Each structure stands twice: as C-alpha cells, then as structure tokens.
Amino acid sequence: MILSLDNCIALVTGANGGIGAATCTALAEAGATVLAADLSGADSLPAGAHHGYTLDVTDPDQWDRVVADITQRFGHLDILVNNAGVDRIERFEDITLDSWRHTQSINVDGVFLGTQKTLPLLKAAAPRRRGGASVISLSSIAGFVGADFNSAYCASKGAVRLLTKALALEFSSLGYSVRINCVCPGGVDTGMVDDIFQRYVDLGVVESAQVAYDLSARSHALGRMAQPAEIAAGVRFLASDEASYMHGAELLLDGGYTAR
Numbered sequence: 001m002i003l004s005l006d007n008c009i010a011l012v013t014g015a016n017g018g019i020g021a022a023t024c025t026a027l028a029e030a031g032a033t034v035l036a037a038d039l040s041g042a043d044s045l046p047a048g049a050h051h052g053y054t055l056d057v058t059d060p061d062q063w064d065r066v067v068a069d070i071t072q073r074f075g076h077l078d079i080l081v082n083n084a085g086v087d088r089i090e091r092f093e094d095i096t097l098d099s100w101r102h103t104q105s106i107n108v109d110g111v112f113l114g115t116q117k118t119l120p121l122l123k124a125a126a127p128r129r130r131g132g133a134s135v136i137s138l139s140s141i142a143g144f145v146g147a148d149f150n151s152a153y154c155a156s157k158g159a160v161r162l163l164t165k166a167l168a169l170e171f172s173s174l175g176y177s178v179r180i181n182c183v184c185p186g187g188v189d190t191g192m193v194d195d196i197f198q199r200y201v202d203l204g205v206v207e208s209a210q211v212a213y214d215l216s217a218r219s220h221a222l223g224r225m226a227q228p229a230e231i232a233a234g235v236r237f238l239a240s241d242e243a244s245y246m247h248g249a250e251l252l253l254d255g256g257y258t259a260r
C-alpha cells in the first residue's frame with residue numbers, strides 16, 4: 001500500500017460520531033495507532049481505535065490532560081483530526097447568545113484549542129515524516145456557501161477554513177514542519193443530518209424529514225449524500241505523506257454541491 005500511516009500516532013476528536021468513527025477506522029486501516037476522543041470517552045471505541053479519551057474540546061484543562069497522557073505514552077503526535085462539531089438549525093432571529101456561543105465554542109474554539117494544545121507534540125513528530133505532521137479540521141460546504149436557518153454553523157465553518165489558511169502561513173513562517181488543511185464535506189449520512197432534517201420539519205420548512213433528505217440528496221450533483229467512509233478517505237489522504245504538498249488547502253468532498 002502506498003498510502004501508509006505505519007508508525008503514526010493519530011488523535012481524532014468527536015470520534016463516536018459518524019465521520020469521526022469512520023476516520024478512526026480509515027486511519028487504523030492505513031497502519032496508524034488511533035486515539036479516539038469524545039464527550040463520552042472510551043466505553044465503546046470506534047472500530048480500529050486503540051485508546052479512548054473523554055474530551056470536551058471546549059475545555060482547556062481536559063486538553064491538557066489528554067496532551068500530558070499522549071506525551072507520556074508516545075512523546076509525539078503525527079496526526080490531529082479536529083472533527084468534533086455541532087449544527088443547530090435555528091431561525092436567525094431566535095438564536096440566543098448562549099446558543100450562538102455554544103456552536104462557536106465547539107466548532108471554532110475546539111479547533112483553536114486542539115491545534116494549539118497539541119502543537120508541541122506535532123512539532124516533535126514532524127522530523128519523523130517526509131510530509132511532516134498533519135492537522136486536518138472539519139469545515140464544510142457551509143464554510144463556502146450560505147445555508148438558510150444555519151447562520152451560526154456557516155459562520156463557524158467559514159472560521160475553520162480561514163483559521164486553517166492563517167495557521168498554514170504562520171507555521172511555515174516559523175519553520176514548523178506541520179501541514180494543516182481542512183476537509184469540506186457536503187451532506188454526509190450521519191446522526192447530525194438526521195437531527196438537522198427533523199429541525200427543518202419542526203420549523204415548518206418541509207413536511208417531513210424524508211422530504212428534507214431527498215431535497216438534500218438532489219442538491220448534490222451526484223444525487224446523493226456521502227457515506228462517512230468517503231469523507232474519512234479524504235482525511236486519510238491529507239494525513240499521509242501522499243499529501244506532502246497540501247498545506248493551507250480545503251479539500252471539497254461534496255458530490256458536486258458547489259460545482260454549480
């Protein structure tokens with residue numbers, strides 16, 4: 001196999017969700033030792049994961065504990081996947097400041113904290129690999145184009161895109177061999193979209209979740225939403241030395257959604 005992550009240590013946040021679990025499996029299949037982190041921790045590890053952490057990505061103290069443990073066990077981290085995220089479908093006029101901050105704290109602060117807290121471990125890993133260490137954050141097509149009733153999420157995913165670009169430039173200016181990129185999926189068949197479609201029903205935008213699902217599927221040129229493994233494959237590519245010249249980029253995995 002050309003795309004090998006043998007001898008790599010990878011940390012995936014939001015690992016119990018659809019894309020997170022698929023990413024753990026994809027990275028492990030390529031040979032990585034996968035550390036899976038989520039709110040509810042290590043009870044049932046995603047397939048392929050070697051170790052679990054209980055981690056709320058918004059909590060700096062919890063990050064410190066995870067980083068201390070990885071430092072003690074391995075001394076470095078080759079791959080960080082900032083995957084944890086939430087999407088609350090709300091009318092803009094109804095979004096409370098608490099709700100707005102909830103979305104930004106997980107989707108943006110979580111990426112900020114994860115990248116900053118693990119940076120010493122990523123820098124320690126960098127000389128071990130041709131392509132250096134690799135950070136991959138989950139943005140979205142909602143970081144490219146707007147979506148109604150989804151303003152807080154769109155703002156957060158746009159922030160992830162530009163944070164990625166700013167850090168790519170800064171890491172290179174500072175001579176760090178740490179590549180940083182984001183992936184931007186279209187609709188992916190996970191628990192997140194099930195919740196979203198139900199919210200559209202609750203808001204009276206569509207008559208049923210099935211109608212919302214079908215409308216969403218048809219808005220992708222391929223006529224369907226992605227399976228989590230199709231997004232995980234993109235994450236695995238960015239994590240590997242095969243992507244050694246990708247830095248500050250966004251990998252659109254959207255079935256042609258933004259091609260129009």
Ligand SMILES: NC(=O)c1ccc[n+]([C@@H]2O[C@H](COP(=O)([O-])OP(=O)(O)OC[C@H]3O[C@@H](n4cnc5c(N)ncnc54)[C@H](O)[C@@H]3O)[C@@H](O)[C@H]2O)c1
Nearest residue numbers: 014016017018019056057084085138140185187188190192
């Ligand atoms: N599903 C989609 O259509 C889609 C599209 C584009 C981008 N994304 C992004 O992909 C990522 C994963 O989404 P998914 O579809 O797998 O969602 P999901 O709801 O299946 O999984 C999200 C996971 O994040 C975890 N999480 C939530 N808050 C957390 C916190 N504070 N700390 C740690 N973990 C936390 C949840 O427990 C859950 O396991 C998200 O960032 C999402 O925004 C999803």
